[in-house]
Amino acid sequence: MPTTSLDPVLITGCSSGIGAATADLLVKAGHTVYATARRPETLADLEAAGARTLALDVSSEESMATAVKEVEAQHGRVGTLVNNAGYGEYGTIEETDLDKVRAMFETNVFGLARLTQLVLPGMRRAGRGRVVNIGSMGGRITFPVGGYYHATKYAVEAISDALRNEVRGFGIDVVLIEPGLIRTAFEEGVHATVASGAGSQGDSPYAALLASNAASTSASYGNSLLAAGPESVARVVLSAVESSRPRSRYVVTPAARALIGARTLGGDRVWDAYIKRQFKA
Template sequence: MTITTAVLITGTSSGIGRATAERLARRPDLAVYATARHVETLDDLARAGARILPLDVTDEASMRAAVDVVEAAHGAVGVLINNAGYGTYGTIEETDLDAVRTQFETNVFGLARMTQLVLPGMRAAGVGRIVNVGSMGGRLVFPVGGYYHASKYAVEALTDALRFEVAPFGVKVSLIEPGLIRTAFSAAVAGTLAKSATPSGPYAGLNASADQQMADGYGSDLLTASADAVAKVIEKAALAARPRARYLITPAAKFLVHTRQLLGSRVFDAYLRKQFRSDAAPLSLSPLKIYR
């Protein structure tokens, strides 16, 4: 990587994206472009050395404009970090499909379109990196998270196909799979879940149980990691000579993913039936009792 390498990061107003921009902006060999829909949220990143751009990954003109700015200054985007995303939770029956479509526009189609826009420049340069921020939720599924998990499973599939397709052009692709990370994500998810059904609806007990599990899991320092811990891994994926295809982050996430593979669907469903009960006692801090 040369001193002119441009790094374009989506979704840097908070959480993992912000921590990544802060970390990479310290490096003298990178020109870091931090983006968000509302650039006024990025003033501190500008002071830290990042270059600020408006970018909405659900808006074609906004995406094109951001990529054009970077390419005009550097010739090509050297590293694209597709971080923008959020979670809409609720049961399959009750969740509003317009909200699901909006989630897919951000988590899947925005990621795909940003990738399409930067690839011609990367191919012409003969080098490039694309780092997609997915989730351990792209490797296993918990109730009331079906639509969110579906978006992250889609990111898994897109990343696997992309990694093979662009390798001959010198472009390397990695997938980041965080577990529970201490950000505003949990509060946002709990809010959408609470609104997904009426208190007297058929899934009220399940929703309440899931809310409690999220609160317990995200409230545990033992089971969570900081946003900077993820940013450190993203830095490695973006700059290592031989980046890995996948980076599964946090011990709890690794335990959950590998345990789910070992248990199989029938045993895992039996476990879930025990845990997601309206009369369930408060959960102890076990890795199998949290999700992202």
């Protein structure tokens, strides 16, 4: 661990997946890590590995403020914040329950933003700090049936870009991690939200698209050339945390880089043709 390391590291959403893998890797690298989750009992393995654990629900102001105060009481400030907590609410734009969409924005966007607000004063006083936001390739490209989830990740892109230039003068870096398909419980969540949504009814005008999406999602996550394990993201986060000059963006997985490049260079016609072929839309 370099002497320039910005500890302690506070990580949200550590009960499984990317958050758990990241907390575990940073602990093994010698960092002081606060692993958090809504249900702290899910963090037993990380605590046994050496992480400090806290309850933190990013949809609760009280929970966020309490967690930040506890870290600051021990260390003076949060050195690095890794905003990882998030989930996907999937379905078509027409049929998805907007109350569920609002709840997703509360976690994926407003929770991220508020927790960042809470740690920034301490970072400014210290004259250094780092905010690492876990975005997605889905903040640069958009697939059907995932429009509202993509909207949250596009929002994280905008927040990260604005914040990076607002806090640079205070010695604070902002880094955006953009994973591609990562094998976690996320795929199960995608299928579950679609299955429970209005579009699950057999008479949905989007039934064929939803079925095609389910098949394509399963095939993509099952393809070792397209999907990777959460440890691949954890390694990139470790690099971003330890680098003396971190990049503003890190795209994780070759497939994600290829898709983002195709979307950027090909324009709407090329992308729409790819979507039509992929989803038989």
